[in-house]
Amino acid sequence: MTEQLGGTARLPLRAEEIERAVTLGRRVTASVRGVAEVRPEILEDLLVALVAEGHVLVEDLPGVGKTTLARALARAVGLEFARIQCTADLLPSDVVGTNVYNRREDRFEFRPGPIFANVVIVDEVNRASPKTQSGLLECMQERRVTVDVHTHELARPFVVLATQNPIEFEGTYPLPEAQVDRFMMRLSLGYPDPASEAAMLRAHEVGDRVDVGDSSGGAGDVLAAQDLARRVHTSDALRAYVVALLQRTRDDERVELGASPRAGLLLLRAAKARALLHGRDHALPDDVQALADVVLAHRLVLVPEVLDASGTDVVRDVLARTPAL
Structure with missing residues (x-):
């Protein structure tokens, strides 16, 4: 059964397709x-x-x-x-x-x-x-x-x-x-931590x-x-959750320039990729939450008066205050 998205048919993912992507991720990681x-x-x-x-x-x-x-x-x-x-x-x-x-x-x-x-x-x-x-x-x-x-x-x-x-x-x-x-x-x-740095020195000392x-x-x-x-499938509720996160960044009094619509598109796209690499055919709020900091924080421009907070702090506060739908 195909799913309609944006006026085009999208074939559901098969188990063997997902497994190939997961295997690629594991091999590359190793x-x-x-x-x-x-x-x-x-x-x-x-x-x-x-x-x-x-x-x-x-x-x-x-x-x-x-x-x-x-x-x-x-x-x-x-x-x-x-x-x-x-x-x-x-x-x-x-x-x-x-x-x-x-x-x-x-x-x-x-x-x-x-x-x-x-x-x-x-x-x-x-x-x-x-x-x-x-x-x-x-x-x-x-x-x-x-x-x-x-x-x-x-x-x-x-x-x-x-x-x-x-x-x-x-x-x-x-x-x-x-x-x-x-x-x-x-x-x-x-x-790196001391043990990892020592291992790196040992591994690279010969070339x-x-x-x-x-x-x-x-x-x-x-x-x-x-x-x-x-x-990868995304639900209406997940898209609404992403929009809610974006809106919270724009409404935060510490923020002069909040996350753009492009930020939402990229966050959702990244969440779908993470879901695939974790072996799922659908994205979850967990995927969005795991990536929100690295995708959103650098896009936020804080008001000049804010000296004790960063974009990461704002994103973490937004995640804590915004329930997953």
Whole structure:
């Protein structure tokens, strides 16, 4: 029996389809944790973002393993990886590519930039100029590039992990709120605990372990999981619950700019991906609650007078005050 959603028929998920997605998640988790020290909840959020077709903003100190984690994720699922180091003189063409004249064939040909990889880490995105930031975020939103009136589709699957240093602001261009809103999640890796850090030193003292990590599946497996996530069922009550959470953030007296409708769309999409990776064909309020902080907190702009609270505090209070329907 098919379900009607938005005027189109949606096939229900079969048990074997769900099991394939769960197995992919387990294999990727085991592969990444074999070469990178990362908390389980952070790795799960990254997997959710990948399956939900979302991008991730990582705010953390230098040297905590952001690039290593992105490389390990790309290798674990057999995807192409690229890294962009942002500087003030980075041009949009350095990111998306440019047309180059081929003298032998007497014509211009397109040379794609690093944005055409599957997993792209953009280091210190706030050091790029606003023009370059805008070009990058347009690629994230549209998933295509237009150069000299010719449109080029980006790779699929496609996920951007952009990093920011939260304590260094000299010579940076902070992302406007409208551009921050395009990231599905904001994560912070933090320092590992002493035992994990010692294990990391032992594992990496003989070289880079990412290059010898296991690869599980490929782009086709990830695309299949993304298609399954879109078919996960959500009830009217769950959608009403998400809307209630968004409204609470807008009504909170500590908040100047609350969560946008796009935030609700991304939160629901992430909840569906989490439900799939947990072996369910339907999303629950538990999925929404588990992801609310990483999806909503970075979108909230607090009033200047509020000095003793953060977006995370507001989201936690909103979750406590809003009953699941």
